Amino acid sequence: xxxxxxxxxxxLDGFIAKKDGSVDWLHAEKYQLEKEDFGxxxxxxSIDCIVMxxxxxxxxxxxxxxxxxxxxxxxxxxxxxxxxxxxxxxxxFTRPLRELVPFLETKGYQNVYVDGGKLIQSILMESLLDxxxxxxxxxxxxxxxxxxxxxxxxxxxxxxxxxxxxxxxVQTEYEILK
Amino acid sequence: xxxxxxxxxxxLDGFIAKKDGSVDWLHAEKYQLEKEDFGxxxxxxSIDCIVMxxxxxxxxxxxxxxxxxxxxxxxxxxxxxxxxxxxxxxxxFTRPLRELVPFLETKGYQNVYVDGGKLIQSILMESLLDxxxxxxxxxxxxxxxxxxxxxxxxxxxxxxxxxxxxxxxVQTEYEILK
Numbered sequence: 001x002x003x004x005x006x007x008x009x010x011x012l013d014g015f016i017a018k019k020d021g022s023v024d025w026l027h028a029e030k031y032q033l034e035k036e037d038f039g040x041x042x043x044x045x046s047i048d049c050i051v052m053x054x055x056x057x058x059x060x061x062x063x064x065x066x067x068x069x070x071x072x073x074x075x076x077x078x079x080x081x082x083x084x085x086x087x088x089x090x091x092x093f094t095r096p097l098r099e100l101v102p103f104l105e106t107k108g109y110q111n112v113y114v115d116g117g118k119l120i121q122s123i124l125m126e127s128l129l130d131x132x133x134x135x136x137x138x139x140x141x142x143x144x145x146x147x148x149x150x151x152x153x154x155x156x157x158x159x160x161x162x163x164x165x166x167x168x169x170v171q172t173e174y175e176i177l178k
Numbered sequence: 179x180x181x182x183x184x185x186x187x188x189x190l191d192g193f194i195a196k197k198d199g200s201v202d203w204l205h206a207e208k209y210q211l212e213k214e215d216f217g218x219x220x221x222x223x224s225i226d227c228i229v230m231x232x233x234x235x236x237x238x239x240x241x242x243x244x245x246x247x248x249x250x251x252x253x254x255x256x257x258x259x260x261x262x263x264x265x266x267x268x269x270x271f272t273r274p275l276r277e278l279v280p281f282l283e284t285k286g287y288q289n290v291y292v293d294g295g296k297l298i299q300s301i302l303m304e305s306l307l308d309x310x311x312x313x314x315x316x317x318x319x320x321x322x323x324x325x326x327x328x329x330x331x332x333x334x335x336x337x338x339x340x341x342x343x344x345x346x347x348v349q350t351e352y353e354i355l356k
Contacts, residue, residue: 012312012335012352013326014192025332124318134190138337138352140302142329148191151320154203157190159316159346168337172348174190174316 002104004051004112006120006132007043008147009169015144016117021059026137031167038135038169044071049109051076051093051100051123053116061086076100076119097126121149129176131160138168180282182229182290184298184310185221186325187347193322194295199237204315209345216313216347222249227287229254229271229278229301231294239264250287254278254297275304299327307354309338316346 009026010016017023050068052060054077060067061084072089075082080094093103100123104112114123123129134147157174164170187204188194195201228246230238232255238245239262250267253260258272271281278301282290292301301307312325335352342348 136350138335140326140329140333140335142326142332148318148320151318154320155318157316157318157346159342159348162340162342162348164337164340164350168335168352170337170340170348170350172314172342174346 002101002110002112003130004101004114004123004128005043005047006114006123006129007040008115008117008120008132009135009137010147011137011139011141011144013140013142014147015141016147017145018141019144021145025139025141031137031169033165033167036165038165038171039133039163043113043133047071047111047113049074049104049107050113050115051104051119052114053077053119054079054082055118056116057090058084074104097122097128101128117145117147120147124155124176125149125151127176127178131173131175132157133171133173135169135171138170180279180288180290181308182279182292182301182306183221183225184292184301184307185218186293186295186298186311187313187315188325189315189317189319189322191318191320192325193319194325195323196319197322199323203317203319209315209347211343211345214343216343216349217311217341221291221311225249225289225291227252227282227285228291228293229282229297230292231255231297232257232260233296234294235268236262252282254294275300275306279306295323295325298325302333302354303327303329305354305356309351309353310335311349311351313347313349316348 049072051074054075057075074091074093076093082094114120156177158177160173162172227250229252232253235253244266252269252271254271260272292298334355336355338351340350
């Protein structure tokens with residue numbers, strides 16, 4: 001069975017980035033804690049591939065070093081002709097999202113990290129997301145790129161656990177009820 | 179010294195009510211826990227007056243029984259001619275918000291509960307809010323009346339404590355840094 005998992009940080013007012021896409025506020029020195037990665041490495045060890053929106057992937061490609069050397073990345077685009085060259089382990093998925101889970105099954109993936117604001121929203125709207133871990137940063141940005149979009153229907157979640165950190169981060173894991 | 183405190187519930191996507199103002203979702207039976215009020219009574223015992231926006235007050239006035247019999251309510255309106263008749267302990271404040279704290283001081287109030295979505299936003303924007311306790315409900319409403327509004331400046335918060343409840347509520351108290 002394939003499980004799709006989002007793992008993301010947001011400001012307390014629900015933004016994952018400023019309007020220009022920047023996440024500098026998230027990496028501010030005041031939030032750094034020695035030897036503390038807020039569960040990220042453990043989460044990464046639990047997944048066997050990343051499904052990533054095109055915009056996020058093209059941003060990540062500019063990072064030095066490339067952060068996902070050891071894990072396959074599936075880049076999702078709505079453009080059926082989308083192509084991108086990369087020396088990393090990537091594949092491209094341009095089919096409808098409802099075909100994503102069967103695609104992941106044929107590849108043998110079970111624990112899938114869903115990354116990228118728009119992709120998380122789309123996968124949530126298609127009722128495909130299984131869990132979401134949100135790390136809330138103690139800041140109000142006032143505007144920016146929202147984690148959650150407008151949806152027609154209410155979505156119920158089941159709380160799994162909450163942990164707070166000495167820097168004020170509050171991390172909560174929810175299961176999405178379907 | 180006067181301390182202004184907000185204490186409010188929001189959906190995980192940041193709404194305090196549906197578009198029509200309803201909070202039925204918040205009072206759903208599935209969230210009820212026997213003998214658990216999520217700290218509300220303790221909070222109410224800690225305050226000596228409520229500052230409430232006009233819209234919220236006019237809604238509350240329709241409740242049977244009126245819920246604030248034992249605590250003075252100061253109704254805030256921008257309309258200098260605003261008047262409302264009530265048999266309860268209320269007063270009306272129509273002056274600029276920056277005059278609110280001196281007004282509360284003259285009355286001898288120290289721990290003030292700020293209630294009402296718009297009033298919380300206005301008091302936050304005027305850098306007058308001291309603490310906010312947010313109880314996040316495990317639901318995505320998709321749309322509604324937002325807890326936080328658009329602000330020009332970032333606002334930093336200091337995390338005080340987080341508590342989760344068996345019904346999935348996650349309650350976090352923040353101090354607002356000025």
